Amino acid sequence: MKILLYFEGQNVIGKSGIGRALSHQKRALASMGIEYTLDPKATDYDILHINTYGPKSLQLVRKAKRLGKKIVFHAHSTEEDFRNSFVGSNQLAPLFKKWLVALYRQADHLITPTPYSKKLLRSYGLEQPIAAISNGIDLKRYYPDGRKEAAFRKHFNLTEDQKVVICVGLFFERKGILDFVKIAEKMPEYTFIWFGDVPMLSIPGNIRRIVKKEHPENVLFPGYINGDLIEGAYSGADLFFFPSYEETEGIVVLEALASQQQVLLRNIPVYEGWLSDDENCYMGTNNQEFEELIHQLVNHRLPNLSMAGFRTAQEKSITQIGAELKSVYQAVLELPYDHQVYAKVTK
Known part of the structure; x- marks a missing residue:
């Protein structure tokens, strides 16, 4: 064959x-x-x-x-x-x-x-x-690695106690990028990093302006990054927050789960059958819920579900x-x- x-x-x-x-x-x-x-x-x-x-x-x-x-x-x-x-x-x-x-x-x-x-x-x-x-998912690639995590924090000049929330995705409204920035604006004590890239002329002007200049100081758009830095970000951040409205699966979610990271998602139908709120991830439905969950998760006020999420990644x-x-x-x-x-x- x-x-x-x-x-x-x-x-x-x-x-x-x-x-x-x-x-x-x-x-x-x-x-x-x-x-x-x-x-x-x-x-x-x-x-x-x-x-x-x-x-x-x-x-x-x-x-x-x-x-x-x-x-x-x-x-x-x-x-x-x-x-x-x-x-x-x-x-x-x-x-x-x-x-x-x-x-x-x-x-x-x-x-x-x-x-x-x-x-x-x-x-x-x-x-x-x-x-x-x-x-x-390539489990070995995303397994937590202290060297990669240190490289990630050094690259972005993050202190050891700086709380970091990351997302990975194209600059699409569907991915929840507008909500990501709005929530970050209300939480200036945390650093929010959106990894990803897309030709700027291909996306609507409002999103283009947000990515280029109209975003809070605590939001970073470093573009597309692969290798040790993104792998270190997945496991070295405090939370993976993916507020997407529509996916056919979401490979980045699998990558975060494989990194043994805490995962916060929008509760949408694509996750039915393999991801469950309060079992192997956390889910919200609106920005207010997301803000509350982010505060709780980065400050370790909720049960850590990262190993349950990792077991889900192992099945794939x-x-x-x-x-x-x-x-x-x-x-x-x-x-x-x-x-x-x-x-x-x-x-």
Whole structure:
């Protein structure tokens, strides 16, 4: 078995969760001994596993069909998580949904990160088999490391007793960036750091202004940072606060859980079934609740749930994801080539 993994638009969305999902797929396949290629010109593969939805992705799908290859589409994106992101995203969302559906219908099998996103895809009228498989997490990479944590604090000139709240994500309203800044403004005694980046011209002007200059002094926007610094931030901060309104999974949440960090989330449907308030994380529904929870969590006035969260991350390790992907690939190869027939056989 040989897989062609394809990712279009690396320069635009390579720093997003989808970009990290591709990295995880490569490691997951390697852990299972599954051969793969990243070369879109290759023809000696059995399954095209495609992660993106641009015009080049469609071209490659059509080429794969002409070659008689099986197609697995990784449905990372939905209309719901496209809204409140780029400039004009809300106006384009209905068309975006139609485009996604047209693309996803080309596949013999769909993969999506969570039962929640699977439910959304079914609501679009998609009838192919759909597997809910987490994007996975590299546990070793995010394990707490004192050296990395010290490097993080030194880089940002943080004192040992300085309380730090972090978030990781693109500069999208959907991610809760406006709430993050509003809450930080009311809590000047804490340092709030939002890690992430996106081309500035692609986001609405109000968010662009906030990121560039119209934010409180206790809020930092250092851009996209990887390696030891971000890994040290995950475990070395006092709290990971992710107020996103919509996700298909949230790889950054998995990264925070793997870092054995306290996690505060907005209570949204995507977490149903794997994250629970007061069990392996904390959840809020509005800014007032978030402010109260942040105060309590950074001052250790609530039970520490970090190890329960870590156990959740362990269930989504790279090796486990590799086994689940292998199972899908084997099913795809063993069933008829016509995906309409395939859907009826496996539904």
